[in-house]
Structures are given as structure tokens and as C-alpha cells.
Amino acid sequence: MSLDSITVEVIKGALTYAAEEMGIVLRNSAYSPNIKERMDFSCTLFDHKKRLAAQAEHIPVHLGSMQLAVQKGLEKFKGRLENGDMILFNDPYISGTHLPDITLICPIFHEHKIIAYSANKAHHSDVGGKAPGSMAGDATEIYQEGIIIPPVKFVKRKGIDKEIASILLSNVRTPEIRLGDLRAQMAANLLGKKRVLELVDRYGVETLHRAMEEIMNYSERRMRIEISKMPKGSFSAEDYLENTGTSNKKVKIKVTVTIKKNQLIIDYTGTDKQVNGPVNAVLGVTLSGVYYALRCLTDPTIPMNDGCYRPVEIRVREGTLMNPTPPAPVAGGNVETSQRNVDVLLKAFAQILPEKVCAACQGTMNNIAVGGINPENGKPWTFYETIAGGFGGRRGIDGVDAIHTHMTNTMNTPIEAIESIHPIRFLKYELRENSGGAGKWRGGVGLERSWMLLASSATLSVLAERTKMSPWGLYGGKSGAKGEYYIIKPNGKRMKLRSKCTVKFEKGDVFVVRTPGGGGYGNPMEREPKLVLHDVLNGLVSLEAAKKDYGVAIDPVTMKIDWKSTELVRAKQKT
Amino acid sequence: MTKYRVAIDIGGTFTDLVALNEKNGKILNIKIPSTPREPAKAVIKAFQEFLGKTNNAEVSVIIHATTIATNALLGQLNLELPKTALITTKGFRDIIEIGRQRRHELYNLFIQKPRTLIPRTLRFEVEERTGPKGEILTPLNKNQLESLAKQLENENVKSVVVALLFSYINQKHEHEIGKILNKALPKTYVSLSSEIAPEYREYERTSTAVVNAVLMPIVSRYLDDLQRKIGKLRVKAPLCIMQSDGGIATKNVASKKPVSMVESGPAAGVIASAFYGKLLGINNILSFDMGGTTAKAGAIKEATPEVVSEYEVAGKVHSGRIVKGSGYPVRYPFIDLAECSAGGGTIAWVDEGKTLQVGPISAGAEPGPACYGKGGKQPTVTDANVVLGRLNPKYMLGGRMEIYPKLSEKAILREIGGKIRLELAEAAAGIIKIADSAMAKILRIVSVERGHDPRDFVLMCFGGAGPMHSCALAEELKITKIIVPHNPGLFAAHGLLAADFRNNLVKAIMKLTEEVEVKRVEAVFQKLELQGAKVLEKQRVPKVNIHFIRQMDLRYFGQSYELAISTFKPLTEKVLHRTVESFHKKHRAIYGYAVKDEPVELVNVKLIAVGILEKPKLEEKPPLHGEKPSKEATIAKRKVFFEQDNGYIETSVYRRERLKAGTVINGPAVVEQYDATTLVYPDWMAFVDRFENIVLSIGNGGS
Structure with a gap:
């Protein structure tokens, strides 16, 4: 008997809603601004075969990594999972992003059998390592980027494993907050579990599984229809990272998109080898970029699940920038290389879908991490943020000014919140003149944000891009302005910072960020x-x-x- | 002489005037087509009809719900927004444009931000700076302000916002600027962020003040005009406006803080539910309103409508919730509503993946559902209900409008059945099921997501289409009791008749509860009480009718979202301790955990000053007891589809107007009235109570 399509649709709605609801619980009960205000997390549900069944729309960089994480992260627990367990890890080579993203997976049992999984991933603002915020711009090995946690049973029937927790918390700079955030991640998974079991109560395990399968088939069908509408052929593009963080060498990403009948092949052949700086992008990040671009170019209402992956074949050789092997450092791959990946993909698609793409967006997330000892209470402090820039021009409309683009969509932290707890004082937060690439449709402008350090000293890490190679324009549009980062000393002396660096600085120093603008679209001489x-x-x-x-x-x-x-x-x- | 209390609710299609005879509790309803370009016109017409019908009866008070604020911000009504300027701390004039730097749709390369309400050319910076503890770091440069005032005058600015960093903790500079501007520009409206929304988070506070400033000239003009026109009809009653929190305020108070009335209309339905709840002794209610294009859900817990402290005006709704970044944030208490596009006119269709979808597009009033015979080709929820025999297959509106069931069948077969191989009844039942699951979701959002168990609630179902779906929704949420009010189509307007005056005050504290000096916080509460009482007294609320509700916004230190917890007068160590205990409890209810040894931060204290208005006394019918419906009430029998039996059942149809109080009907049954149809599922029992509400209950009704 075939399952009726109405029931499938109702279960689809319920699963999506459950994933969204997990996100609400995670966000509302978390401690760190990074999760609460910036919503840097993702919540998902998987079927018993560890295939993605539902993912809430939270943050694009986790799109492709969650399924990898659940499949790889649970390998060693085969047959050893018990009701009440939750598996925790952050090893990027398993989790598919970077160390600050901690993944927590909860098997969902029904009558002693695993029938589904709820899982989430959240960006913790510090997981140890050489630099506060765990986003060192100059790491040469992953060991410098923070504590590496392999998949472990972090939660057992009785609650959090205190032994494991103590190892983790001894390695991070703000342990209380970490624990609060982890509890929120647990709460989110428990909610997902509860919702799935409610569905089982109503429909039974078999119907639920068949509905999940059908939901995936549905996404696959719709994805294939979308692909079949695209012009056929092979199209290549390339772009560069301006440096590796440890050397000034450019690194190339090359991609060839081949569109067949209702199938896509994305081939990264021609991409440079992995580097000894933190810009390597683990496979999960690479996949996320591909799925992000596809969602933008097809119909984003297609539910995100395993079915979306099926019509897409991704070829990326091991040992390259887009699929590195340990111990290559990867903190920046997640945030910077992931942005460039999208640039390259859209550049390739621009050749066949000019009306659907945009010129290059700012192409970086402007990761800033700062920390030290707070003079008011003598405790360590860390603060991490990413900063918006210009969106590329589009056919018919200008790019958006000062907004987060492509692989990130995290909120800023209110200045009034930052200054209330951290020893810094803001001086400026404004749109940046002349930074949008000229075009018939102008690229969005970047912004300028600056603040002064009030503590006697602190460590600052910058992990960014597009300070040497501008975000490109399309069809005659000009490039957007490059990014700039510098420190102004109390005597007025300006120190320019490289786009990836970790520096010490002192009380009264002013840190200035000027983010890149988006590229223009079309000939600027034709602008109204x-x-x-x-x-x-x-x-x-x-x-x-x-x-x-x-x-x-x-x-x-x-x-x-x-x-x-x-x-x-x-x-x-x-x- | 008999006095009337008059409510005016302006909707997209109709303007309703509902008048309550304060002596006998009888209600007079007048429905006039709305005049969207000039909303006052329909109001005056309705008033004229009312005065004609009542022989120029005296009006004690007029209570008005208006969508003018939202419509203005959505760019409707052809309303040009008034020229508004913004004054900020030096270096921060773009906070209002950068917002939270987030795009409201992730996978849309053609995304656009909502248009900026104040262009950059009218955003000015002044030299000044206050620090996070309220300390003045840079004194205000007053010289700069004098030339700025001149510039604003030259630019012909109508309204000015002042929003400085940390003004929520120290208002000094904003006040100084306000004074200078008031003196230099006496005709210009001035909104200070520290007065409009004295809470931390600079973007949200600034945005609230900006929305307020932009609305001030529009709302003042509209309300003055309305009052004048009503005055010309020799009606001298005060004009009151419903606010987003479900309270009312007089025209003069509302004009100064128009940001308080952006969701004026939708709040009324929830207030009506709360009022009926009180009347019937029911404390926990899920309020559900389904009309032609949308369905809205709200919750009433312990006789109090649930409120949220932030809302995005003119924002987009995605799966029940407002999408952050799609509109203009406003910090103000809003009746907590979830919304979805599921109404009678919502269109069902089959997508490319061969799946049945319902919404978000609506057939609206024109052409409307296929069965209206006005040219609509797309099947709607109403068409599905016609095919399933739930709606009268011949007419609607008591016979004023003909229905063509063949057109519904054709539309469903062509657009749905033919595309995914479903029989007519299956396809129609599928449309209803999907619409019901979307509506169940919004009910879940306001209950389960807020930590409430829907089983503890009674479902209040109204709006033209609501009572047809009530049993299905109740079963989905395991609710066992439903109330369908006497006049489901006009129910929201009843909320206006039952509202109290409310004034909301807030003061940021930002201290750990263990460090709080209760005496100082008590003093803050008392100061707010004085302020609140003053505002209410100005609105002629007698002192004895003034009550205060105290709340604290609490969170675990380090969190950045707070929960509003009720607290009591006077504040003592013990009361504070109890309040913190309730916070742990609520946190556990909503988020699944509480951490008792974690420090708790007191973010804001909040005071709601309530001016109680005498409640309408509704007409009560002498109840019969368990009578069967009279013969004249039974008007037909027809085949109605019920999902439980997966088929059509011969079902009795009753005329609601002829059902006397005390009547009992066992399901399955259909009860028809002028503008709504109530569907009683098998296993459910309907009882007509003394106020002529239909009370539906499940289980023991089969006897």
C-alpha cells in the first residue's frame, strides 16, 4: 500500500516545525551571544539510516556538513548507543566544519531500536587554542586552533559525563558559558526527540519512515526538475584566496560545473593543494557552498534533506584546499574559503544564468576575535564577531548595503551589550563611502566599525579576505572596495594589519575595520x-x-x- | 436615557460598528463596506446609520481599532511618510540602517532590506557619549544643536527622533536635546528613544522611536479628523484607540505614542476571548480567528492574554512567525499572535514535485472561491468545504449569496484530483487536512512553544471560517472543549467593548538580583506607578479603578533574552526571592531546564497601569436544560464528509438563530448562521449556553 500524499505532507510539516522549534529552544536557552543573538547554529532531524530528513533554515555553512557529521561521527558507536546517550564532537575532519562548531547527536529510541536522530551544531565562541576565540589567523596545524574532541558519549542516561566535561572545560577560556551553551544544545535535541516520538505515537514507526523516505524523494524530484531547466554544458571559473595566513601566497579555487539532463557535476579539479595556514576547507564546508549556491539558483522552498544531495555529484580530490587531510588547520576554511567557494560557483553559473546570479559579495566574514583579562573582575574575556559588508549588484537592483552575505547570516551583538560586559568602547559603526562597486546596478557598500581597548592589553585575531583582491563586478560592473584593518595608536600612528593575523595591542589603541563592498552589475555609464x-x-x-x-x-x-x-x-x- | 458603548473595527473589506446598549446588554451590529483610501468615510456612514436606528442615542465612549499605522508603513493608503529626522551619538547614525546586519531570506540572491524610514541625508550626529554605567564620557555639545535645529527647520522636518547610545540608563542628553528642540521647533514632533522604549539594544530602541516619530503626524491627523467628523454628528463621547497590548487609550494619549497601536486590530479578538472567558469562568483559552485570508492564534493563560515585548511592524510572516529583519522592530507589549495564510479564500494547488499545497496565495474577495461563481478558477479551502457538504451547497449569508457547488467540484478535480490522481472527496479532504495542519501549527506556536500544554486550554473559535475547523483543530491538539461565540463574524469587535485602559512603563535596571537593593527598586516601581496613574487620570479614569501589574524581566546572567515574571507590591527580599523562583520555574517550563545556583539578572522592571472600564453586561437567556433542538431549528439533512469515517454521513443541519439556550445537539451536525457555519464532529456534543454561545465538548456527549 502506498502512503497517501496528504499524510506525507502533514508529516513533512511536522518534521520541519520540529527542527525549527529545536532552534528556538537552543537559541532561547543558550548563554553566549554568539548563539543567542547571532544564531550561529543549525538544528536537524535524521532518519534511522542517518539521512537528513529535516533541517531548519539557520545558517548556510552547515547545510552540507550535518549529514557528514552524523554519518561519520556515529561510526564507532555502532551497536553501542543506548537510550539517553548523546554523542559530542568537534573534530572538523569528522564534523565537517571547524573546531568552534560543536556537534551534539541524540539517537531516538522506540522499543529498543533507533528510529531517528536529532542533531545540532552550534558555534562556541571559544574552544581553546592559541588565540582567544579559537580563530587564530596564523595557525599552521589544527592543534593550535583549540581542543579537538573526537566523538564521545557526552551525555548518558544520568546526564552529562562530568569527567569528559571537565576535560573540555579545562581547555577553554570561558567554561561556565560553554556549559550553559551545551545544556541548551541538549535541550534542543531532547525537544527534537520528543516531537519525533509524538509522531511515532500517532502514525507508527513504519509510516514515519516511509514518509521520511517520500519527503526525500520529493526534494530529489523537485531538484531534478530545477536542474533540467538549466542550459546544458560545462562551465568553469576560478578565483583566489589572497593569502594563507602563514604566507602571502595566493591560493586558487577552480570549479567546473557540468549540467546534464537532470544531474549536476561539480568538479574542483585545478584547485590548489592544501596549505599550512588556517584556510583549508574541510569537505563539509565545500559541500555546503555547493548546496547553498544551488538553493539560491533553484527554488529555496524545496525542503532541505538527503534528496537535495542526490542529483549532485561533487568531485574534489583529497589533499586539496577544498578537501584537506589532518593536521591541516581549518578554522578559516569555514568562514573565508567557504565564501570564496560561493564566489567561484556563482561565477561559473553566471555564464549561463546571468539573470539569476549577483556580482561578487564582500567575500569574507571579517572574523574578529579579541580577548584578554578583564581589569574589572580579573577574569578572562573573549569576544568574537563577524562583520557585514556589501552585497553584489543584481540585474535590475543594486546590491544591499552592509549586510551579511552568502554563507553566513549571523546577527551583530548590540554595542550596548558588548560595552556592558567587555572592556572596549565603540567609536564608529557606519556605512563606508565609495565602497560599492560601480555598475548600472551598484554593489552594496561595506561598513566601518571601530572601537578602543580599555583593558591594559589584549590579543586580537583577524581572519578575513579581500584586502588585496577586490570583489569582482559582472557584465561591465566594477569591483567593490577592498577591506582594510588597522590599529591606531594613541599617538595617531596607524598600523595596517594583514587580513589574517594575531596581534597584541594595548589600552587606548583603536581598532578599525572597513569591510569590502559588493561588485557592480552592468556598465556604470548606463546607471540612471x-x-x-x-x-x-x-x-x-x-x-x-x-x-x-x-x-x-x-x-x-x-x-x-x-x-x-x-x-x-x-x-x-x-x- | 440609554447610553451606548460603540466599537469601530475597520477591516480590509468591511467596517464594523458594534454598539452595546449599556442598560439591557443588547448589541446592535452595522456592517458597511470599507473605504480604504479614506477610512473615516465608512466610519461616518456607519455612525449615521447607528444614529438613525437608535434615534440619536447618546454614546458614552467610542473604541476604535485601526490598521492605519501598519498600512502607512507598508506603503499602502498612498500615505506619504512625513519628513522625519534622526539625531544620534557621533559615529552611529547608520545603526538604524545596518540593523542586525542579517538578511531575512537566506537563499534569495535578490533580497532587499525594508526601505529605510529615515534617509541618510536626514540622519544627524551630535558630539556626546554616555558609557555603559550611565557615566557621561563626552558632554553634550549644545552649540552644535542650535545650528542643527535651524537646519531641521529649513529642511521642513515634521518629526524628529533622538536616539543616543546608553540613553536607557541615563536619559540626560536625550532630555537636553528634547528641550532644545521643543523650544526651537515648537511645531515639530519629538520622540526620545529613552521615553518611547527605555531598554537596552540600540537598534531596537532606535527603531521603535523612529517608527513612533514617523507615525506621529499621520496618526494625529487621522484621529483629529475622525473626532472632528464624529463631533459634527453631535456625538461628544471620547474617542479611544485599541493598542497592540489589548488595552485602550484616549486619542490624545495614543497620538503621542502611536507606536503603541501598530497591531491595534488583531489584539481585539484575543481581548474578546479573554472577556468571554471571564464571563464563563474559563481561565486558559486558545483564541483562534480564521477569516477569508489568514488565521490567527493567541493564548490566554490564567485569564491574562500572553504578550511579547517585541514585534516587527510590516514584517513578513514565515510559517507562523514574523521573520526577523523583514520589518521594523518595535519594543512594546504586543498580544502574542501567530499567523498563517489559511482562510476560506486560500488557494490549494499542486507543486512541481506533485504535492498538494495550500496557500499562501488567496483568492481574496474578488474573484473569491470558485463556488462564488465570480470567475475564480482555483480551488480554495471554502470550495473544499462545499464539496465535503460542510458549507451550505445553495447559499451563504442567509441566502444573500448564491453558491455553485459544481464549480467547486470542477476546480478541485481539474487543479488537484487530475494532477495527483485523487478522487474528488479525497482531494477536498486533503485540502482541509493540510490547511488544518498549518493552523494547528500556529496554535502550537502560541501554546507548546511558550511552555503551555494545549490540553489545559479551551479553544475559542471565531471569524467567519473558524467554527468549521474547530473540532479538527481541537482533536489535533487534544483539546476537549470549544466555544463558538454567538456572533463569530463580529466577535473581534466585541473585544473593543470589553477592553480596559492600559499604560505600559519600563525602566532598565541591569543588575544581578543578589546585588539588587530592594528598597531602590521598590522606589522605581512607585515612581512608575505615579507616572502610570497620572496618564490614566488624564484620561478620566477614576482613581478607584486604577490597578497596577508589576513585572520583572529576568534572565540568567550571560543570557540575552529575558522572561517577564510577575511580582508583587511591596518589593521585599522575600518577594524578590519568590519572583526569582518563579523565573526558574518558567524557564524550566519553556526551555526544559533551570539552573538554581546560576546568578539571575534583573534587566528591566515593568509596570502596567490598568484603568478598569466597567464590563458590558451581555443579554442572558433563561436556560433550558438539555433540550433537543426544536423542529423549526432543524432545517435540512445533507451528506457531510467526516474524515474519521472516511466518507459522507447523513447529517442534520440546524439554524443557529433558532437554537434556544439550553439546547443540546449530538454530533455529527452542522449549525448554520448568517456569516458562519459550525461543524460538530461525530463524538462531539454541542450545547447552547445562556449567552447563546455554542459549547462543544468531546467524549461523554454521545449519550
Whole structure:
């Protein structure tokens, strides 16, 4: 008997809702701003065969890694899992992201059999290692990036294993917060478990499993239909990381997209070998980028599950930047290489789907981690954040100003929250003039954020990109501005920082971040002059740039468009 | 002379005027087509009809729910937003634009932020800085302000917002700027963030103040105009507005804080549920309102509607919840509502993956469901209900509107059955099942997600389409009792008649509870009480009717979301301890754990000043006891589809207007009335109570 499609649809809704609800519990009960305010986590449900059945829309960089994590992370527990257990790990080579992302998996038992799993992953703002925030920009081995936890039974029937917890907590800078966040992760999994068991009560295990299978088939079907609508052929693109964190060498990512009837092949042949800096992207991160790009280019309402993976074949050789082997450091692969991966993929797709892609977005997450000893209470403090930048221009509309793009979507922490607990004082948080790539549709502008250190000293890590190679424009659009990071000493001296570094700095020093803008789309000389004037009046484009990049002359006194000279300049440009 | 209390609810299609005769409790209903471009026009027309019908009766008070605030922000009504300027701390004028730096849709490369309410050209910075403890780090540069005031005047700015960093802990600089502006620009509206939303989180506080400032000129003009026009009809009663928290305020108070009324309309239904709950002695209610395009759910716990402290105005709704970043955040108590696109007019369709979907698109009033015969080709939830025999197959609105069931059948067979190989009844039942599961989800959001067990609640089902789905929803949530009020289609307007005056005050504390000096916090509460009482007295609320509700926003130190916990007067160490205990308890209920040895932080103290308005006395019918429905009430028998039996059952149909109080009907049954149909499932029993509500209960009703 075939399962009726209405029941499948109802169970699909219930599973998605359960994953979302897990996210709400995790967020609301967590301690660290990173999880609560920035929502840097993902919640999922798996079937008994460890295939992804439902994933809440939380953060794209976890899209492809959760299934890998559940499949690899549980390997060694085969036949040894008991009701009440939860498995914890953060080893990136198993979990598929980076050390700060701690994965927690809960097998769901019914009548002594595992019938499903609830699992979540959350970014902890510190897991030890050489730099506070565990995002060292200059690590050469993963051992410097923090404590590596292989899959362990962290939770047993009686609760958290205190022995394991004590090892973990002895290796991190803010143990109380870590424990609070882990408890929240437990609460989320327990909720997922409860919801799945409620479905079992109502429909029975067999119906639930068949519905899960059908939900995956449904996603697969829809994915294949979407792919079949794309023009067929092979298209390549490449782009670079500007350095490795440990050397100034550029690193190439190359991808070839092949579209067959209703199948996609993504081939990374031509990508550079893994490097000894923290920008290696473990396989899970690479897959996440592919699925992210596909969701954007197809229909994002297709439910995310194992079925979405089936029509896509991904070829990426071991030992390369996009599929490294231990002990290569990987903290930045998750955040920086993952962004470049999307740039390369969209660049390839731009050749066939120009109306569906955007010019390059800021191409970095601007990871900033800082910490030291808080002079007010003598306790260690750490603060981690990622900073928004420009979105690339799109056909028909400008890129969005100052927003998180592609693989991240974490919120900022309110300044009033940061200053209340950390010894820093903000000086500026504003849009950055002239940073959006010129284009018929302008790239979004980046932003400037700066603060002063109030403690006697602290360690600062920057993990970023696009300070040397700008976010590219499309179809005649110009590049967005590069990112800049520097420290201004009390005597006014400016120290430029590399895009990946860990430095000590002192009381009164001011740290300044200027994030990249998005690339422009289309020839800027074709931009509606009134839009250029609007940008000038709003301080997003300078008078000079209006003339130079857009050929629009504006009278500096009346602030009106000088139509005659505008026509002249633009006509000249054409010839 | 008889006085009337008048409620006016302006909806998208109809403007309802509901008048309560304060002497005998009888209610007069007037329905006029809305005039969206000029909402006051329909109101005046309704008033004229009311005055005609009652021979110019005296009106004691007018209570109004309006969507003008939301519509203005959504860019509807052709309302140009007034020129508004923002003054911020130096270096931070873009906080309002950067927001939380998050995009509200993850996989949309064509995403756009909601339009900025204040352009960058009108965002100004002043030299000043307050620190996290309220300490002044840079004094305010007043010279700068004088030239700024001139500039604002030249720019012809109508409304100004002042939002400085840390003003929630020290208002000094905002106050100083406010004073200077009031003096220099007496005609300009000024909103201070520390007065509108004195809570931490700079973006949300600024946004709240900005929304307030943008709305002030619009709302003031609208309400002044309305009052004047009503005045011309020689009606002198005070005009009150329903706020998003379900309380009311007079026109003058509401005009100063229009941010308090952005969700004016939807709150009314929940207040009506709470009022009926009190009347019937029911404390825990899930309020469910299903109309033509959407369904809304709210919860009432211990006779108090649940409120949330933040909302995004003009935001997008995704699977029941407002998507963060899609609208304009406003910090204010809002009746907690979850919403989904499931109404009578919601369209069912088959997607590319060959799966039946319901919504989010609605056929609206034009062309409406296929069965209206107005050209609608897409099958809707209403069409499914027609096919299943749940809706009268001949007419609606008491015979005023003809129904064409053949058109429903055709639409369902063509668009659904033909595409995924389902029989007519299967397809129709499928549409209902999927719509029901979406609606059950919003009921779960307001109950389960907030730590409540729906089984402890009674379901109050209203709106034109609600009572048809009530049994299915109740069974899904394991609820055993449902109330379908007397007039489901006008029920929300009844909420306006039953509302109290409310004034919300908040003060940020940001201290660990173990470090709190209770005497100082008690003093803060008392100060807020004085402020609240003053506002209510201005609205002529007699002193004896003023009550206070105290709350504390608490969280574990390090968390960044707080829970509002009730507390009592006077605050002592013991009371504080008890409040912290209730916090642990609530935390456990909602999040599954509590950590008793963890320090707890007192983020805000909150005071709600309530001015109790005498409640309407509804007409009561002498109850019969367990009578069978009279012959004249039984109007037909027809085949109705019930999922439990997976088939059609011969079912009796009753005319609601003819069912006397005390009547008992065993399911399956259909009860029809002018603008709603109540479906009684098999195993359910319907009882008409003394207020002529239908009370449905499951289980022992079969006898």
C-alpha cells in the first residue's frame, strides 16, 4: 500500500516545525551571544539510516556538513548507543566544519531500536587554542586552533559525563558559558526527540519512515526538475584566496560545473593543494557552498534533506584546499574559503544564468576575535564577531548595503551589550563611502566599525579576505572596495594589519575595520544619473567618484545634475 | 436615557460598528463596506446609520481599532511618510540602517532590506557619549544643536527622533536635546528613544522611536479628523484607540505614542476571548480567528492574554512567525499572535514535485472561491468545504449569496484530483487536512512553544471560517472543549467593548538580583506607578479603578533574552526571592531546564497601569436544560464528509438563530448562521449556553 500524499505532507510539516522549534529552544536557552543573538547554529532531524530528513533554515555553512557529521561521527558507536546517550564532537575532519562548531547527536529510541536522530551544531565562541576565540589567523596545524574532541558519549542516561566535561572545560577560556551553551544544545535535541516520538505515537514507526523516505524523494524530484531547466554544458571559473595566513601566497579555487539532463557535476579539479595556514576547507564546508549556491539558483522552498544531495555529484580530490587531510588547520576554511567557494560557483553559473546570479559579495566574514583579562573582575574575556559588508549588484537592483552575505547570516551583538560586559568602547559603526562597486546596478557598500581597548592589553585575531583582491563586478560592473584593518595608536600612528593575523595591542589603541563592498552589475555609464545623485546626497558615492566612475557631473553648490557635461563625459567614455 | 458603548473595527473589506446598549446588554451590529483610501468615510456612514436606528442615542465612549499605522508603513493608503529626522551619538547614525546586519531570506540572491524610514541625508550626529554605567564620557555639545535645529527647520522636518547610545540608563542628553528642540521647533514632533522604549539594544530602541516619530503626524491627523467628523454628528463621547497590548487609550494619549497601536486590530479578538472567558469562568483559552485570508492564534493563560515585548511592524510572516529583519522592530507589549495564510479564500494547488499545497496565495474577495461563481478558477479551502457538504451547497449569508457547488467540484478535480490522481472527496479532504495542519501549527506556536500544554486550554473559535475547523483543530491538539461565540463574524469587535485602559512603563535596571537593593527598586516601581496613574487620570479614569501589574524581566546572567515574571507590591527580599523562583520555574517550563545556583539578572522592571472600564453586561437567556433542538431549528439533512469515517454521513443541519439556550445537539451536525457555519464532529456534543454561545465538548456527549 502506498502512503497517501496528504499524510506525507502533514508529516513533512511536522518534521520541519520540529527542527525549527529545536532552534528556538537552543537559541532561547543558550548563554553566549554568539548563539543567542547571532544564531550561529543549525538544528536537524535524521532518519534511522542517518539521512537528513529535516533541517531548519539557520545558517548556510552547515547545510552540507550535518549529514557528514552524523554519518561519520556515529561510526564507532555502532551497536553501542543506548537510550539517553548523546554523542559530542568537534573534530572538523569528522564534523565537517571547524573546531568552534560543536556537534551534539541524540539517537531516538522506540522499543529498543533507533528510529531517528536529532542533531545540532552550534558555534562556541571559544574552544581553546592559541588565540582567544579559537580563530587564530596564523595557525599552521589544527592543534593550535583549540581542543579537538573526537566523538564521545557526552551525555548518558544520568546526564552529562562530568569527567569528559571537565576535560573540555579545562581547555577553554570561558567554561561556565560553554556549559550553559551545551545544556541548551541538549535541550534542543531532547525537544527534537520528543516531537519525533509524538509522531511515532500517532502514525507508527513504519509510516514515519516511509514518509521520511517520500519527503526525500520529493526534494530529489523537485531538484531534478530545477536542474533540467538549466542550459546544458560545462562551465568553469576560478578565483583566489589572497593569502594563507602563514604566507602571502595566493591560493586558487577552480570549479567546473557540468549540467546534464537532470544531474549536476561539480568538479574542483585545478584547485590548489592544501596549505599550512588556517584556510583549508574541510569537505563539509565545500559541500555546503555547493548546496547553498544551488538553493539560491533553484527554488529555496524545496525542503532541505538527503534528496537535495542526490542529483549532485561533487568531485574534489583529497589533499586539496577544498578537501584537506589532518593536521591541516581549518578554522578559516569555514568562514573565508567557504565564501570564496560561493564566489567561484556563482561565477561559473553566471555564464549561463546571468539573470539569476549577483556580482561578487564582500567575500569574507571579517572574523574578529579579541580577548584578554578583564581589569574589572580579573577574569578572562573573549569576544568574537563577524562583520557585514556589501552585497553584489543584481540585474535590475543594486546590491544591499552592509549586510551579511552568502554563507553566513549571523546577527551583530548590540554595542550596548558588548560595552556592558567587555572592556572596549565603540567609536564608529557606519556605512563606508565609495565602497560599492560601480555598475548600472551598484554593489552594496561595506561598513566601518571601530572601537578602543580599555583593558591594559589584549590579543586580537583577524581572519578575513579581500584586502588585496577586490570583489569582482559582472557584465561591465566594477569591483567593490577592498577591506582594510588597522590599529591606531594613541599617538595617531596607524598600523595596517594583514587580513589574517594575531596581534597584541594595548589600552587606548583603536581598532578599525572597513569591510569590502559588493561588485557592480552592468556598465556604470548606463546607471540612471538620478540614482547616482541620490547616492551622492546620501554620502555613499563621492562627487569625484560620481564623475569618474559613473560619468555623472554634479554641481557641488546646488547639488544638481549637470546634464550637459554628464552627456559629454558619457559620450566620451563610449568612444 | 440609554447610553451606548460603540466599537469601530475597520477591516480590509468591511467596517464594523458594534454598539452595546449599556442598560439591557443588547448589541446592535452595522456592517458597511470599507473605504480604504479614506477610512473615516465608512466610519461616518456607519455612525449615521447607528444614529438613525437608535434615534440619536447618546454614546458614552467610542473604541476604535485601526490598521492605519501598519498600512502607512507598508506603503499602502498612498500615505506619504512625513519628513522625519534622526539625531544620534557621533559615529552611529547608520545603526538604524545596518540593523542586525542579517538578511531575512537566506537563499534569495535578490533580497532587499525594508526601505529605510529615515534617509541618510536626514540622519544627524551630535558630539556626546554616555558609557555603559550611565557615566557621561563626552558632554553634550549644545552649540552644535542650535545650528542643527535651524537646519531641521529649513529642511521642513515634521518629526524628529533622538536616539543616543546608553540613553536607557541615563536619559540626560536625550532630555537636553528634547528641550532644545521643543523650544526651537515648537511645531515639530519629538520622540526620545529613552521615553518611547527605555531598554537596552540600540537598534531596537532606535527603531521603535523612529517608527513612533514617523507615525506621529499621520496618526494625529487621522484621529483629529475622525473626532472632528464624529463631533459634527453631535456625538461628544471620547474617542479611544485599541493598542497592540489589548488595552485602550484616549486619542490624545495614543497620538503621542502611536507606536503603541501598530497591531491595534488583531489584539481585539484575543481581548474578546479573554472577556468571554471571564464571563464563563474559563481561565486558559486558545483564541483562534480564521477569516477569508489568514488565521490567527493567541493564548490566554490564567485569564491574562500572553504578550511579547517585541514585534516587527510590516514584517513578513514565515510559517507562523514574523521573520526577523523583514520589518521594523518595535519594543512594546504586543498580544502574542501567530499567523498563517489559511482562510476560506486560500488557494490549494499542486507543486512541481506533485504535492498538494495550500496557500499562501488567496483568492481574496474578488474573484473569491470558485463556488462564488465570480470567475475564480482555483480551488480554495471554502470550495473544499462545499464539496465535503460542510458549507451550505445553495447559499451563504442567509441566502444573500448564491453558491455553485459544481464549480467547486470542477476546480478541485481539474487543479488537484487530475494532477495527483485523487478522487474528488479525497482531494477536498486533503485540502482541509493540510490547511488544518498549518493552523494547528500556529496554535502550537502560541501554546507548546511558550511552555503551555494545549490540553489545559479551551479553544475559542471565531471569524467567519473558524467554527468549521474547530473540532479538527481541537482533536489535533487534544483539546476537549470549544466555544463558538454567538456572533463569530463580529466577535473581534466585541473585544473593543470589553477592553480596559492600559499604560505600559519600563525602566532598565541591569543588575544581578543578589546585588539588587530592594528598597531602590521598590522606589522605581512607585515612581512608575505615579507616572502610570497620572496618564490614566488624564484620561478620566477614576482613581478607584486604577490597578497596577508589576513585572520583572529576568534572565540568567550571560543570557540575552529575558522572561517577564510577575511580582508583587511591596518589593521585599522575600518577594524578590519568590519572583526569582518563579523565573526558574518558567524557564524550566519553556526551555526544559533551570539552573538554581546560576546568578539571575534583573534587566528591566515593568509596570502596567490598568484603568478598569466597567464590563458590558451581555443579554442572558433563561436556560433550558438539555433540550433537543426544536423542529423549526432543524432545517435540512445533507451528506457531510467526516474524515474519521472516511466518507459522507447523513447529517442534520440546524439554524443557529433558532437554537434556544439550553439546547443540546449530538454530533455529527452542522449549525448554520448568517456569516458562519459550525461543524460538530461525530463524538462531539454541542450545547447552547445562556449567552447563546455554542459549547462543544468531546467524549461523554454521545449519550
